[in-house]
Amino acid sequence: MNYKKYDVVIVGAGIMGLFLAKKLLTIGLSVIILEKGSELANGPSTKNEGILHRGTYHSYAIDDVGESIEVARKCIYGYDQILAQYPEVFEEFFLETIAIIKDKKNYLKAINRWDKAGVLYKNITYERAKKILPEVKISEEFLYFKIKEKAINTRLLLHTILKQIGSFDNIKILRGVHQIKFIDKFKISATYGDGDGVENINFDYIVYSSGKGTKKIFKEEFNIELPIRVFKALLLVTKRLSKNNVYFLDEREVSIFQHGDKSIIGETKYNKPCLNDEDYEIDDDLKHSLINKVKEYFDFDDKNAMIFCSHKVDYGGENDFHSLDSKLNEPFNNHFIAMPGKMTEAPWLADYIMREIFKRKNDSIISERPCDKFTPDQNISLLN
Numbered sequence: 562m563n564y565k566k567y568d569v570v571i572v573g574a575g576i577m578g579l580f581l582a583k584k585l586l587t588i589g590l591s592v593i594i595l596e597k598g599s600e601l602a603n604g605p606s607t608k609n610e611g612i613l614h615r616g617t618y619h620s621y622a623i624d625d626v627g628e629s630i631e632v633a634r635k636c637i638y639g640y641d642q643i644l645a646q647y648p649e650v651f652e653e654f655f656l657e658t659i660a661i662i663k664d665k666k667n668y669l670k671a672i673n674r675w676d677k678a679g680v681l682y683k684n685i686t687y688e689r690a691k692k693i694l695p696e697v698k699i700s701e702e703f704l705y706f707k708i709k710e711k712a713i714n715t716r717l718l719l720h721t722i723l724k725q726i727g728s729f730d731n732i733k734i735l736r737g738v739h740q741i742k743f744i745d746k747f748k749i750s751a752t753y754g755d756g757d758g759v760e761n762i763n764f765d766y767i768v769y770s771s772g773k774g775t776k777k778i779f780k781e782e783f784n785i786e787l788p789i790r791v792f793k794a795l796l797l798v799t800k801r802l803s804k805n806n807v808y809f810l811d812e813r814e815v816s817i818f819q820h821g822d823k824s825i826i827g828e829t830k831y832n833k834p835c836l837n838d839e840d841y842e843i844d845d846d847l848k849h850s851l852i853n854k855v856k857e858y859f860d861f862d863d864k865n866a867m868i869f870c871s872h873k874v875d876y877g878g879e880n881d882f883h884s885l886d887s888k889l890n891e892p893f894n895n896h897f898i899a900m901p902g903k904m905t906e907a908p909w910l911a912d913y914i915m916r917e918i919f920k921r922k923n924d925s926i927i928s929e930r931p932c933d934k935f936t937p938d939q940n941i942s943l944l945n
């Protein structure tokens with residue numbers, strides 16, 4: 562059998578796969594992307610709230626302080642990169658985003674963590690908040706902060722990255738890939754399309770950025786049960802409810818972000834385990850909880866509002882804080898599983914994997930630095 566050689570196989574063309582492909586192509590590697598869908602990014606990467614996070618929520622909401630700071634910093638890294646490289650994807654850049662904490666006793670926890678992580682915020686008064694959010698029923702009892710989170714058009718972002726990828730010679734994208742058969746750890750046969758096209762691939766590295774689909778690949782091909790959990794998360798799409806964006810930061814609250822003449826609303830930290838990967842049924846309790854929250858803050862009467870079920874995933878999470886942080890695992894040498902807990906972490910994960918592959922490939926075009934030659938455990942001391 563003839564195998565075509567690629568440096569890297571990327572399984573899954575969501576934001577993670579596309580971001581990574583761009584990075585790897587930039588350093589001259591050859592890449593093939595295998596995408597199950599006939600459309601690219603037909604999962605959470607487009608079926609989400611479209612918030613470009615900058616760590617405000619995650620540093621506040623994740624229990625473990627160290628983890629919360631780390632996640633926030635990765636978000637800031639991704640936010641800054643997307644702002645610098647794709648400013649056109651911001652929906653309305655000059656809108657205000659107001660974060661609200663309902664219980665004043667959480668003030669110190671919030672600002673301590675934000676200061677530590679480098680989250681940008683500005684305290685504002687109730688009167689100021691009322692001016693920015695005249696449509697929202699808020700109270701003098703709450704805490705208000707201006708924050709940097711923005712609504713982005715994720716479809717435009719992904720389209721732009723895809724076009725950048727397309728300008729390289731050493732990339733191939735296969736859609737409609739319905740089977741990936743491993744011949745050994747570095748050879749696969751990918752079957753795709755209606756006419757059962759087959760691509761036999763030999764590779765040095767493989768990255769699974771296939772979200773919940775990664776679990777099935779490992780079960781079927783390696784008989785390994787990965788600790789990936791899948792949760793339902795609902796989004797409410799309605800006619801625009803407020804001029805500016807509102808982010809209630811506490812558990813079982815809502816975030817309301819504006820996308821043109823529509824608002825997308827999600828509930829914070831309230832998801833339900835899926836019965837199976839195709840379980841998109843809209844549970845009544847999830848639905849009512851979301852709608853009731855919206856009614857608490859708005860005169861909400863949009864009979865045409867739409868509820869949509871999307872899937873969050875996490876890897877190995879045993880606690881309640883599923884799907885908030887990113888995970889990178891390497892179950893076999895040079896097989897990476899990349900799962901960003903949010904879109905904003907994809908640049909950080911992509912850069913990490915790119916650096917790791919560059920290091921391992923040990924390309925000889927650019928001369929080594931002294932530290933590349935140095936092995937810390939070599940038993941020679943020049944200081945004696």
Ligand SMILES: Cc1cc2nc3c(=O)[nH]c(=O)nc-3n(C[C@H](O)[C@H](O)[C@H](O)COP(=O)(O)OP(=O)(O)OC[C@H]3O[C@@H](n4cnc5c(N)ncnc54)[C@H](O)[C@@H]3O)c2cc1C
Pocket residue numbers: 572573574575576577578595596597598601602603604605606607608609610611612613614738741770771772773774775778794795796827871872873899900901902903904905906
């Ligand atoms: C309701 C909801 C709201 C969210 N809101 C936000 C938000 O506002 N801001 C934010 O930053 N993040 C948000 N997120 C999280 C964010 O959407 C995800 O973390 C991110 O999109 C994951 O990207 P990904 O590329 O890893 O995975 P995915 O988007 O899941 O992409 C995986 C791709 O792999 C493909 N695939 C699957 N199996 C296979 C296979 N066997 N072979 C080949 N291809 C395969 C899929 O078809 C898909 O295209 C939200 C998520 C949900 C569910």
